[in-house]
Structure formats: structure tokens, C-alpha cells
Amino acid sequence: MENNRQKITFKCLEVLQPIGVMYVGAMDCSDLETITYADVRRLEIGKDNREIEDYIGIQRHLDPRREKEIGKYVNLVDATFPNSIIISVSSEFVKYDKETSIMEIDFKDDIAKVLDGQHRIAGLRHYEKAASTFQLVVSIYLDMELEDQAIVFSTINKEQKSVSNSLVADLFAFAESRSPQKTGHNIARALSKKEGSPLYNKIKILGKAETLSQTITQDTFVKSLLVYITNDKQSDRDFYKRNKNDKKAKLPYVHEKELKRHFLRNLFIDDFDDIQIAQIIWNYFYAVQQKWPNAWNETKNDSILNKSTGFIALMKFFKDAYLSFDKIGKVITKDEFKTIFDNMELTEEDFNTTKYVPGGMGISNLYKDLKTQSGII
Known part of the structure; x- marks a missing residue:
């Protein structure tokens, strides 16, 4: 690709489709940012200051959070937009x-309307490797009528289907380098498949239950665990991928304040993740199982303890329970965790959808009750 102040010049294929001719080529991200604009859908205000019902534009407003996420992603070692x-x-x-x-396109500001990809273009503003190239595949329509632009935009966004987060988590089994995501996957698999585990056959590995006993999604399990391992799982993964051939490469240990939040992090850094962290989780939920065996093991429609509401609340309380022993980096035993639950007054009948409404409120209320009854300050 060649670029100067007047023209952007690149190879381009002509593609014939029912809607008309489309051209497909590769363009540098900075050039694309210069020539494009997003025609954001907005309410037009009439001269008489009354809102009229016509809407102008076809794009949605740019989401700053999404732009920031993509801006971080584009600087990873394996960033790609296929x-x-x-x-x-x-x-x-x-x-x-x-x-x-x-194809030659005039190198001018805002001459091309974005029909799909405005967040990717915005995210690439944060691309830090100015000396290297980040090209994007671009599909170009010429003189496209507004109606057809809207059809293309709506068709793309209507037909897109999200991928199960549990499936995404499971795909980390194929990763060759370490990462918090792979650790989460390995532990979820191990605890779900090992007979005798308090989480045996309770995790929906691919997001779909094969038996009635599988009441916790792998995505819920992994997310609830990783908050105690990292605050930046993508950067951690990027570090290990960049240094996969350097056996001595190691993330720095965390101390004091950060270790209180990510108390499993140093175990992860020491590569004990598949053993010690799994054992700690096992011991914790073993104590839960012993305290409320029926509520934990049985599957009833109105029961919440072994479903997402109960599990997430228990994982929030897990932090308080673990830190109460002041033994960060050590494996807390089953008997030690058991002392936390022994004096709690919650009964098995309490874990129902009436007392703890499924969702955020129920999670919050159950967490508060667990902490209050445990006596942990």
C-alpha cells in the first residue's frame, strides 16, 4: 500500500453482489481514520424548537467504554480484526x-461514511506502535443510496449472534501459553470432573447443562475466581504470550494493598494455579457443602444456593473467609473453612428465591448475611 498527501493507493478486488458492486482491499488504520466519519443517528430539532420524529443517520453513538476496551486490545501481541x-x-x-x-481514494477528512466498524476505527486511535503497520480489511461501496446503507447496517447488526462466554472460556484449553483465563478454565474443569469434589458435575462447561445438577455456568465460575487473581487478564495473557519462549520470564509479585484484593495472584504467578488455588476452592466449598448439604446438592426450582445467585454471593464471601486467617499464599484447610460456617444461623430452608431474589439484590443480601453471621469484620 502506498500513501501520500493527495491519495491513498492500494490493490482492490471488485466483487459483484445483488446489492451492487463492492470493492475489497486493505487500508492502513491511520488512513482509514482520516477519511471516515460515523453518521450517528440523532433526533433532528426543528426551527420551531419542537422535536420532529424523523431521525437522521444510521450509526449508533460511539461508546467510550467500548473504544477504551478496543484501544487496549489493539496493542496486544495477537491483536487482529479479521x-x-x-x-x-x-x-x-x-x-x-x-x-x-x-483503487485511489482522495486523502481528505471525512469523505467516507462508516457503515460498520466505527468502534474498531476509534479503538485504533490508541494504537501505540506508530512505526509498524496495522492494516484493516475494508469493504467499499460507491455512491450507495441511504436506504441501502441502512439495510446493510441493520442486516449486519440484526444477524450478529453473541458467542457463549462459557464457550470462550473453554477455548483457552487450546492455548499454549499461560494466562488467567486458562487457569480459570483448568480449575473449573478439574473441580467439575473430579469425583468427590464439592463442585463435581455442577458446572456447565460449555454454558449448557447436560444434567440437572449442572447449575453454575463456566463463565460465572471463571469470572468469580479471576477477580482474586488479576485486575487485567488481557495484559497478563499478553505478557505470557510474548515471553512464551523465556522460561525465566515472570510477572512481578504483588504486595500489601493489592494483595488484599488479589490474594491468589502470587500463587498464580508461581504457577501453582492448577494445584493450590484449586485446592483452596475445593476446601472452601467443601465447608459450604457440609454446612448446608441439601441446599447445596439438591436442584429445586426455588433454591438459590447452588445457582448463580448463591454461588456469586459465596465467592464474594470467599475473599472475607480466606483473608480472615491472615495466611495469604497458603492453603486454608477444610476444617479451617468449616469454623467460619459452624456458627452461622442460616438454615437450608433460607436459601429460596423469596428471601434471596435471583440477581444483584439477592446476591448482595446473601453476601451481607454471610458476612454478618460469620462475625468477620
């Missing part, structure tokens, strides 16, 4: 040579 950015541009700014398959 799907194309889709733009519409007037032919007055474009010249295409069919014989050479070369």
Missing part, C-alpha cells in the same frame, strides 16, 4: 482501474 470495515464513499473521491485492480 472482519472487514464497511464504508460508503462518493465516486467523486475515488478512481478504480479494473486492469490493474488499483
